Structure formats: C-alpha cells, structure tokens
Amino acid sequence: SYELTQPHSVSVSPGQTASIPCSGDNLGHKEACWYQQKPGQSPVMVVYQNNKRPSGIPERFSGSNSGNTATLTISGTQAMDEADYYCQAWDSSTVVFGGGTRLTVL
Amino acid sequence: QVQLVESGGGLVKPGGSLRLSCAASGFTFSDYYMNWVRQAPGKGLEWLAYISRGSTTIHYADSVKGRFSVSRDNAKNTLYLQMNSLRVEDTAVYYCARVCDYCSSGESDYWGQGTLVTVS
Numbered sequence: 001s002y003e004l005t006q007p008h009s010v011s012v013s014p015g016q017t018a019s020i021p022c023s024g025d026n027l028g029h030k031e032a033c034w035y036q037q038k039p040g041q042s043p044v045m046v047v048y049q050n051n052k053r054p055s056g057i058p059e060r061f062s063g064s065n066s067g068n069t070a071t072l073t074i075s076g077t078q079a080m081d082e083a084d085y086y087c088q089a090w091d092s093s094t095v096v097f098g099g100g101t102r103l104t105v106l
Numbered sequence: 107q108v109q110l111v112e113s114g115g116g117l118v119k120p121g122g123s124l125r126l127s128c129a130a131s132g133f134t135f136s137d138y139y140m141n142w143v144r145q146a147p148g149k150g151l152e153w154l155a156y157i158s159r160g161s162t163t164i165h166y167a168d169s170v171k172g173r174f175s176v177s178r179d180n181a182k183n184t185l186y187l188q189m190n191s192l193r194v195e196d197t198a199v200y201y202c203a204r205v206c207d208y209c210s211s212g213e214s215d216y217w218g219q220g221t222l223v224t225v226s
Contacts, residue, residue, distance in 0.1 A: 001168065030211065031209075031210060033209070033211065035151070035214075042201060042217040042218065042219055042220060043151065043201075043214075043217055044217075045206075045213060045214065045215050048206065048208075048209055048215075049209065049210070049211075049213075054206075084150075088151075088211075088212075088213065089211060090210075090211035090212045093156075094153065094156075094165055095143075095212040096153070097143075097150060097151045097152065097153060099150050100150040100151070
C-alpha cells in the first residue's frame, strides 16, 4: 500500500519560515493536500491540490509538490501556527495520510 | 454555515458493534462525497471509508474492510458508519468529513467535532 512519510517534529523561531516535507513514491504525479490540527480540535485543511489555499487560510501558508516530495511552507511563522500538520494524497481509490509532523514555534 | 455532528460513540466490549451517525446541515448533503476518518489517542489520522453522492462508489481502508460499512441517507442528511467485530485497536475519535467539490483527491474541507469510541 502507498505510504507518505513525514518527520515527527519540526521547530521554527517566530517570524521565520517553516518547511514541512512529505515524501512518497512519485508523489509529484499526485495531488497533495495539508491539514492543520491543534490540540483538542478537528483538522483544518490549509492547502489543497498541491498549492491552493482554501478561503480563510492566511497567505503565509503555501505548498509545493515535485518528484517524491510535497512541502508545506509557512512564511513568517506565528505562535498560533504551532500544531500538528498532516499531508494527504489519493492512491488506488484510497485516501492516504502521512504520519503527521508536530510544528513547534520557539 | 456547514455543520457536521457525529454521534453514537461510547464504550463497547471487544467483538461488539456500534453505529455512528453524522448529521449534516448548512449545505446540500446529497451533492457531496463524504469520508470517515479516525484518530487513536495520541496518534495520527487514519482514513477509513469514502462514499459517493448516491452511494454508488464506496471504498474502505484495508484495516476495516469486511468489518465496517458506510452508508448514507440523503433524505435525512445523515451519514452512517456501522462497525462490527470491534477490536481494542479500534479505540479512537471518529470524524466524518465532507469531500470538497472543487477537489479531486478526496480532500476534506469540513470536519465534524468527532465522537469517541472506546473498545474495552
């Protein structure tokens, strides 16, 4: 079955740029999306179709996808961006999630 | 506004059954595909099932195939997940999620608050 791999954790200083990778076989040939989940809350989609932002998501969230890696980039990271982030793709009629990355802003 | 409200969770013994419901409002339910996703305590998201608008297309994760069954009643604006032969490892918060109509890879643009299922 298809697998998506994310680092367990990423740290970033406030105001800096955070990059969260998600790797999978030929992921660049698929569409990736990203969810943010804060403690005790439901996930929120922050990027879809590799690089599009849903309505209401700040411009500092962006995405890219090429080769075997999709990347979520948060520019000018704020304390409120501290959360778990999950990538997701579609393969063989199934939804596949990455294992999640805990973003720490310190 | 879009609302998804799950119910039906609770404590059940191994081998038991449970049916979850997801009541949808604020949008035309019959126009959207839907997902079920779960999250075990302290763990990541796990996709379970996907159902098309008219229930003609249904897909399951291997981990629940043959034990779980997804269905919907468009007249009642409600999505269901029938869970049989429950195992301790099925303990999780279960979410229903709407598949966005502008997406092509099963992405979910709205999620419910989740309902906790404990198998013990």
